[in-house]
Amino acid sequence: MADKKVKVKTPGGKEMELAPEKTWVLAPKGRKGVKIGLFKDPETGKYFRHKLPDDYPV
Numbered sequence: 001m002a003d004k005k006v007k008v009k010t011p012g013g014k015e016m017e018l019a020p021e022k023t024w025v026l027a028p029k030g031r032k033g034v035k036i037g038l039f040k041d042p043e044t045g046k047y048f049r050h051k052l053p054d055d056y057p058v
Contacts, residue, residue, distance in 0.1 A: 006018065006037065035054065
């Protein structure tokens with residue numbers, strides 16, 4: 001788990017800089033795929049997923 005903050009849009013519609021609680025890669029066999037992060041909205045406490053930049057350490 002990296003503590004690097006990323007600018008994401010929360011389910012409430014606000015843009016915030018948050019650090020993901022968990023990261024993983026979604027990739028079909030033999031393909032590059034995308035990096036996904038699990039974030040927690042500080043206002044509501046709900047969890048949501050968001051795509052991470054390609055250069056983000058997993």
